[in-house]
Amino acid sequence: MSGRLDRDARTEWRRHWPVVLAATGGVALSTVNAYSIGLFIDPLEKAFGWSRATISLGPALTAPLAIIMGPVIGGAVDRFGPRRLGLFGAFGLITANLLLSLVGPALWSWWAAWVVMAIVNLFIQPTIWTSAVAGYFRDGRGLALALTLCGSGLGSIITPFLAYELIERLGWRLALVGMAVFWSLMVLPLIVFCFTSVRDEERKRVPSGAPKPDYVRPPIRHLILSRHFFQLAIAGWLVASVVLSLVPNLVPLMTWSGIDRGEAAGIAALLGISSIGGRLTIGFLLDRLHGPLLAAVAVCLPIMASLLFLGFPGSVGAASAAVLILGVALGAELDLIAYLTARYFGVRSFGLIFGSIGGLITLGGALGPLFVNMVYDAAHSYAPALWTYVPLCLISAVLFLSLGRYPAEDPDGAADQPDPLETACQPA
CATH class of the missing domain: 1.20.1250.20 (MFS general substrate transporter like domains)
Structure with missing residues (x-):
């Protein structure tokens, strides 16, 4: 039995490892702001005189929306497939980081940029990336999900060092631009060319103009x-x-x-x-x-x-x-x-x-x-x-x-x- 499971798991990996790679990149991308925001607090405080509490309020806006909208986004993933949502989220996150580089000196501009970020963050949650991997893997699902979620560890290693070096060399505004460019080159090609799911493949198999198949899910x-x-x-x-x-x-x-x-x-x-x-x-x-x-x-x-x-x-x-x-x-x-x-x-x-x-x-x-x-x-x-x-x-x-x-x-x-x-x- 163990040998058969190992053979089936290897077959899954041969067919679908690019999806795991792209999903890992998506998870890493989703952690960029969490692992870098602390490094931007001091430069923003010096540049605009904002207090640390008011600066921290911006990132804090993402949590309540994630709690409320988590089930809604999850239902959308089940119905429409994670590819379209993940693409929107990845491009949106890069754009939102570029928007952050334009804020100030008015404090409301910082908070407004984080409202945009909070909305974009809904489309790069772990649900997006893990749902694609879970659909393709059964016998090797545990390891596939683990490697996907290791993207957060990858982000924790790369992002703080990258943010620090860019801030020291280019200043905080260009550092945000530099991070957006770096993660665009690293992750966006993977998501565009490799990230898909069983649900997305089902949708593509339906001929153009044919009625869509009924969406089946328990009540x-x-x-x-x-x-x-x-x-x-x-x-x-x-x-x-x-x-x-x-x-x-x-x-x-x-x-x-x-x-x-x-x-x-x-x-x-x-x-x-x-x-x-x-x-x-x-x-x-x-x-x-x-x-x-x-x-x-x-x-x-x-x-x-x-x-x-x-x-x-x-x-x-x-x-x-x-x-x-x-x-x-x-x-x-x-x-x-x-x-x-x-x-x-x-x-x-x-x-x-x-x-x-x-x-x-x-x-x-x-x-x-x-x-x-x-x-x-x-x-x-x-x-x-x-x-x-x-x-x-x-x-x-x-x-x-x-x-x-x-x-x-x-x-x-x-x-x-x-x-x-x-x-x-x-x-x-």
């Missing part, structure tokens, strides 16, 4: 009311609230525990390396082991990291181990949700379900750091927040473990699930 009620949806959504939200609240507070957490700030920054840099390693490892294992079991193990990793911070304050070795463990959890989180969404709901409904859960993950990432800092302001300690992570991770692990067996997946990529309302009405 939304069927999907949203299923226990699998509730379990995946709540489990994903809980683990995102934990991991995405720890990551931005790593340096303050380590300095609170007694580690020098410079040393803490160096330790925090280990996060990116371990997240890529964790993502690839989980992707490889997902094609061979039961996903809910792997998810339950992965979401308990932040417990180990928290206990290391609590049990060995001021220890560089313990802090380094904690950051490496947390990086694995960070790398595994989105891969697991994407893979389990495809297995339990099928690729026909992938966009809607993954987009909906992605909105909750974004919410957890927005509220989690706020919770941690509120706890610290009240207790002058990170310990209460670290202890809170233990039950949250355990609840998430139980939800993953109780998902049960995968539903049967038909050749068209639809998961065979009973309607929970119909099942409830049937006699025992």
